[in-house]
Amino acid sequence: MEKPKILISSCMLGNNVRYDGGNKLDAWITTKMADYFEFVSVCPEVQMGMSIPREPVNLQLHKNGDIKMIGGKSKTDYTDSALVTSQDIIDQKTSDICGAILQKKSPSCGVERVKLFNEKEEELYNMKLTPKNRGIFATMLMSQNPMLPVIDSGRFFDKNERENFLRRVMCYHRFSKLDGSVRALQDFHARYKFLIMEHDQERMRQLGAIAANSSGDHDHSHLYATYSELLFSTLSKIPTRKSRTNVFHHLIGFFKNELAADEKKVILQMIADYNASILPYLVPLKMLEFLIDKYHHMYLKNHYFLNQFPKELNEN
Ligand code: SF4
Structure with a gap:
């Protein structure tokens, strides 16, 4: 690569x-x-x-x-x-x-x-x-x-600043590889939306609307410029534990039909411990990765939430 x-x-x-x-x-x-x-x-x-x-x-x-x-x-x-x-x-x-x-x-x-x-x-x-x-x-x-x-x-x-920088670099790299089509932008947004949600839920919706409302008649370079300006200003803000906790709750909701009550209880406690600064971010993230693999959740598997930057550089 x-x-x-x-x-x-x-x-x-x-x-x-x-x-x-x-x-x-x-x-x-x-x-x-x-x-x-x-x-x-x-x-x-x-x-x-x-x-x-x-x-x-x-x-x-x-x-x-x-x-x-x-x-x-x-x-x-x-x-x-x-x-x-x-x-x-x-x-x-x-x-x-x-x-x-x-x-x-x-x-x-x-x-x-x-x-x-x-x-x-x-x-x-x-x-x-x-x-x-x-x-x-x-x-x-x-x-x-x-x-x-x-x-x-x-x-x-500062490791939080460093990780957010790496996240932005990888996003910039992936965005720069898009082919300029509406379809590519919409696919990019679909794969990034939960990561953007960590930074700002409202901005995630605005970006989704920009990508979704585009059509073949639009000037795509203008569309890409509008989207990227909002995207990178959004990602420059470091996510809070609270916003990350909200995203974990949202993502666990994808498994509501698969998880038994006792499994769900353990996972929710894990997320609560992350929110209380008892556990690092990687613990609920790895649990999510495990669930996605176990239940073959293809939509989430392709999401950049699990592949924010090379995992060897993760310290949180
Ligand atoms: S790289 Fe920049 S900071 Fe380093 S010595 Fe050269 S000018 Fe100075």
Whole structure:
């Protein structure tokens, strides 16, 4: 099977490309993910011709609203070079990626809370500004690919954030493989609807309506764009235990004629224990998988709920 491609900051793959000649190796990525994903390594600063080691750079907010990349010692303005190089990387390396993992707080790669200075080199602590401060490469990548799953190394460290990122990457990969037909979109939605329901039940209905109300007369590219915009904004929100519990109850309902009363009692207790944080998510999920196999439930068997991302990467 073709491996989905993920763009990764080169320093996170252990390459010594940082300004100080070091790296920011994330061994979880290099040891656990390599079997399932193809990595596209980028270092915008090295690719714009900066040396290793090099002077650190900072982002400066100028009075006219422009954000400049300025050398910490030389005061060289690297902005134009950073913009041109970032666009080159986006043009040459991102057409088939399904996600990006970027080094946190970098003036090039940082996704949020990157330090920002004024023209007098005073750090700006305005909290209305800092959560959205991005590095130059990250800004361009995300603005040109608004649905692309992107996460920084800080959030990736959190296992709930990491799993939700992997779920979104796999969804993006599968969506990108659809053939553009209405039928393919409807089949995709049917296989994803319970996973979407975990994130937002109302959105799941809205997405179902978009797919169902489409017809052969519609402009399919517009249809796909409308659906994917709503889908990926919905999946960016991490599901709660409560919403996941609701979905488990819904799915167990498919077996109401097969389960004996005592079996049902055990399973419902298992779901209640998950809801109370006594059991991990994988326990009711595995029970569901067992029931689907045992009763040959073909509709649920094909559902991506059981195949959210490679199971070897599951930690919850
Ligand atoms: S954070 Fe980005 S620009 Fe900085 S060393 Fe890593 S890959 Fe290069």
